[in-house]
Amino acid sequence: MADAGNWCLIESDPGVFTELISGMGVKGVQVDEIWSLDDESMAELKPMYGLIFLFKWQNGQPQPVMADSGPSDHIFFANQVITNACATQAILSILLNRDDIDLGEELANFKEFTADFGPDMKGLAISNSDLIRSVHNSFARSDPFVNEMQDPRSGKDEDVYHFIAYLPIHGALYELDGLSQGPVNLGACDEENWTSKANEAIQNRMARYSAAELHFSLMALTRDRLEMYEEQIEELDGLLLSLAEDAEERKQLNSDRNLLQHKLQMEQEKRSRWHRENTLRKHNFIPMVYNLLRILAEKKQLEPLVTSAKQKATSRLDNAKK
Template sequence: MSDSGNWCLIESDPGVFTGLIKGIGVSGIQVEEIYSIDKETLEDLKPVHGLIFLFKWQGHDPAAQSSNQAPIVYDESIFFAQQVIQNACATQAILSILMNSPAIDIGEELTNFKAFVSDFPAELKGHAISNSDVIRTVHNSFARSDPFVNDMHDPDAKEKEDLFHFIAYTPINGNLYELDGLQEGPRNHGPCPGESWLEKVGPIIQERMAQYAGGEIRFNLMAVVDDRTKVYKERLATYQAQLETLQKAEGPEAGSWLKGEIEHLEQGIKKEAEKTLKQQRENKLRKHNFVPLIYELLKGLAQQGELQGLVEEGRTRAKAELESAKQRKAAAVAAGKDVDMEDA
């Protein structure tokens, strides 16, 4: 796999993914992190266009050990790109859903890109993504600001870091597909009429998780859904119209359940506005370089003659904590207890 082009690592965060989607020109769509695949959770998020699953990469696909491994299907009507660039799997998982969901307006940029690569084989589609200035620039705009370590590639890293990989699940032409850029093609998990794919995908993801050794809990699941504020406002308008009609027929006291639903939706709209502002702020903080601020603070403390004292105080405190840890360890050993203390 090539590392040319320097694609940064993308944090598995719904605010980052939503910002990335908006950055490449797609509106009316957002990403929600989900902690359960139960019917009630997914019902509240409908319509769900696809799921993005993050798992620890072990140099092979654990799902390949499954006896129920879905077959790879080569279908020209499916947008599928092989991953040919390091760290691009997050964006490719997003594109796998956006490009294969007819209900999503992908905008002018992606529409033109999709038309341009429509006849390309999967590998060339991957190269086209890596060479897209727009997609790469938006992707890299979510790189964490770090003046000391290049998080795109650190050749001096002595310890091997865990690698994580994003894949996508989405319904296409009445079938549930698994789109993984490290595979040769899309995997067809079988028919799923309507929105039944949400019931079908749960056991598949759970089976993938079960392939890992016990103790591995670092998984993440996000849903690509319609803009929640838009959905809530549409429902609110419907309920308000129903309430008005009902009260005209039965009086102002009628429709208590509708009033409850309206209040619930109004609260939902307020929470979405607050969440959006929070995500925007967090995305700005991710990109901000705080080193100059830290430098000025240390410089100010030094000029006031306070820095040296704080440094000595820190050293004294660190020595005291280390000595305390050693004493606790010695006491535990003397008592014949097992010791597992990182600070010792």
């Protein structure tokens, strides 16, 4: 695979993915983690544009069998040619196959420019995009002791993880995996209820692993909840103004508005937490730690702390054995 200036490992986190998407200029969407694909959970996340699935790559694992797919020239599909790019590539697989997302000027131009490219050339175009690469690498870990995820086809023995995307395209559910030969058509689906078919496909993938394997993650690309709740509150305010005489209906609308206001506040708090976590991810703490250790050593305080820590560790091990 090409390095294209080296691409860092991206952590599987909805706050990271949401900021990454925003950094590429896309507007009006966010990413949320999913704990269940039941109908009630899915209804809470509508409108949903696609799913991003993380799983542990198994060497020699079988490629999914393609259904009767028909022509796929209407699908943006790119081969992964960049080490560690699968997270961003899964995100792009959803963004660039939806007509109802505001991509922003640069990503919209990229989609138009690569429209007639084959999968390999689309992959190379992603690797050579300054915008995509710079936003992706803005999440590079500053810790030199962190081992970067290895490429699934590198033949190494370490556990490696891979992201793929599921989304409906023109009446069919597709699995888009940059390490596959092409887009996988999983059959016809309803635009409103496609997640039930996606759930089946994901469960089938998970069934290939042992019962002890828990290294899976599922996230949804949805409409920006802040934007959506603010619009819904504004709409309710307009209805409340027009129903001055109807006390019962006003009571129900006020109840609905209070619920939306609560959801909006929870979302604002979540965004604030995401922002803080992303800031910490990007900050280089190495100089601070180095200087702290140096000062402790100069004051003859480092060795006693190390000795104390060793004693505590030994004590915990002894207690665990009892």
